[in-house]
Amino acid sequence: MTEQSTTIPITWPELSPSKLSTVLTVAGSDSSGGAGIEADVKAITANGAYALTAITALTAQNTKGVDAVQYTTKDQFEKILNANFSDIDIGVIKTGLLTVDAIDVLADYVTKYHVGKPFVIDPVLVATTGATLSKKDVLLRAIDKLIKKATLLTPNYLEAKEILKYLNKDFDIETLEDLQKAAKIIQTETGVVSVLLKGGHIPWDSNNKVASSGNEKFITDVLYHSIDNTFTIYKSDFITTENTHGTGCTLASSISANLAKGYDVKHSIDQAIRYVHGGIVAAEKIGHGNGPLNHVYHIVSPPALTNNLNTLYTEGHFVDFLKNHPTVKPIWELYVNHPFVAQVSSGTLPKHQFVHYLKQDHAYLTTYARVNALAAAVAPDIDCIRMQAGVLENIAHEMTLHVGKLAKHGVYDLKSLELSRAGKEYADHLLNIAHQGDWLEILVSLSPCLFGYGEAANAADLKITEGEYFDWVQDYRAKDFNDAMELGRQSLEKHSIGISTEKALKLVKIFADVSLLEVYFWNDALSVEEEK
Structure with a gap:
């Protein structure tokens, strides 16, 4: 009996090479894939850029919580950064979880390779095991070595409250004006160019008051842009869901991808919020705790912007x-x-x-x-x-x-x-x-x-x-x-x-x-x- 074979022709449209803008994410690894480096890579890719990584910590975690953490040694972390920066032109740096060692080493590489380029910090700061520094000391170290060099700082409401407390500027946030005031104080005290204070943890009711449980109507993310001393309010509907694991990582990485492609800060944030909102709405339950977003509810790969945008330098630099x-x-x-x-x-x-x-x-x-x-x-x-x-x-x-x-x-x-x-x-x-x-x-x-x-x-x-x-x-x-x-x-x-x-x-x-x-x-x- 003669064996039969079938030939399936593989064809595709004519393609030509296109440049991918690059983003280096410096963060911890989430073994469940919903947050950290894993979420960053998905978001950066889905928003049309190329992701490089520098892992600061390996975690054993799932949607219910973190079971164990092992931090990257200072020597290994420096080798990772050297490998990336010595070979590839990095357009944007985005950080998540930062240890004391990571702050110290990254600061040197920013000074050597990344002056004047977009730099986004999602403030997740830890004092590693054996460190003599308090969490306040780590924050002040990050301000001195990294944050004052950054383009954008993206604290959520709880992180902003903590930062204000450590800066001795703590106050109650009860109105939208309070959110704006908090964002401006953080910018002034840290020296970062812009602050995006994320409002997911503080939803508002229909009367523009802090909402009680069951009365949430919308959330606001507040951008203070020091260059022109302006506030931009991003208002979006409140979504009742448990699928919010990794939203902060995803938003900061999406903003970074947009910056890498040539968008300004305000447009980058607008596009990123829309992407995250869609990822939350389209997410089905994964795991038994707070599940992740759907990072691939649609794959967006717009070409890098080459017209009508000045990509010689980033606003604020x-x-x-x-x-x-x-x-x-x-x-x-x-x-x-x-x-x-x-x-x-x-x-x-x-x-x-x-x-x-x-x-x-x-x-x-x-x-x-x-x-x-x-x-x-x-x-x-x-x-x-x-x-x-x-x-x-x-x-x-x-x-x-x-x-x-x-x-x-x-x-x-x-x-x-x-x-x-x-x-x-x-x-x-x-x-x-x-x-x-x-x-x-x-x-x-x-x-x-x-x-x-x-x-x-x-x-x-x-x-x-x-x-x-x-x-x-x-x-x-x-x-x-x-x-x-x-x-x-x-x-x-x-x-x-x-x-x-x-x-x-x-x-x-x-x-x-x-x-x-x-x-x-x-x-x-x-x-x-x-x-x-």
Whole structure:
């Protein structure tokens, strides 16, 4: 008998390679698949991005609870991150469960590889077995090392209450306005760009009051976006269900996937909430406890956005984009680590070079003040005019300090001071931008002086404890100067929203050119020979 065979042709539409945006999820593993890394990978994939993982803990758990946890060692976790970052360009980092070791190691990798890129933190923080830190200490460590670098923090109502308590800002949340207040306080205290306070644990009734059991009508997720000082309220129907295991992980991962594809924060959240809502509604019971979502109720794989969106940088990270642009970064590193600052900080700079610098800086500050005044004249609104007025007051204060410092060296006739070649080229360049550029271009041209002095002083290895060199470094480490830096940063972040790629690259060139002129300005001081 002859054996028969059947050939089944496998055909498919003509396809071409398409780029997948990448998201690294740093979280614990859920053996039941409903939350943690497993939920993250499903959500990231379903929302059209590629998921990488760095597991912080292995758990034995199911829909009824967690039975056991084994944390990833610091050495192994570092090897995981190194393997991922050394090989693949990671678009977005999303974190879930973080241990102390994970916070410390991840912070280094964010600084090395991820400055200016989207970074989403879903705050699940633990003090691992044997750690001497309390949960409050872990939170403060996470704020200092990670959260202040992040794009978005996504606490739920209970996590937000805990964060506020540890920050000594705890208060009762009874209204929507209270949720907004809580989100803004958390943003202000942590330094994260935006806070999404999730309201799934605090549903409202038809009278906009906190609902009692059985009277739940809707929930609200509140986004506070510090860049433009706005609140966005996402309102959705309350769903009576037990299938909510992993909703926080899924939402944060979905937001991250959308950010990776080029959506802004507000649009990313909107799309993610719709996806999670659908996953809850479409979920059938799995397990005997709080079951998971249906992550694949529909598979969505939209192409990465390439039109009408500025993907050069993420909102809230424009200054990072400027400083880390390939054109700028080597110049910026030379500027903020300049030998002039190193010699001042160690007390080894020859006095005549310091006096020359003070003379030049005093003369330069007159031009710096004029350019700020011109900026005020073309500022887009009254808040920006007020900001420029405040800058002018700070410049006047700095010039007053110079008067005292120069007087100690017998220099009293400051009106006759003339700029050196380096100083004049710098001053003329700023004036040229002020006369020809718009307000944002002027602001960017002024920012290397502001950010660079503060960054250089704060990073300086100060080896002296008194004297005028010590005072000089301390002036730029002072709270009022750092407050001025933060105000300048916030203004740049706000007014860079929505600019074109062409405009962004023009601002990069302005920032690079002025940063180089700052280098030349300090070079000039070091080149001066002592008069005999």
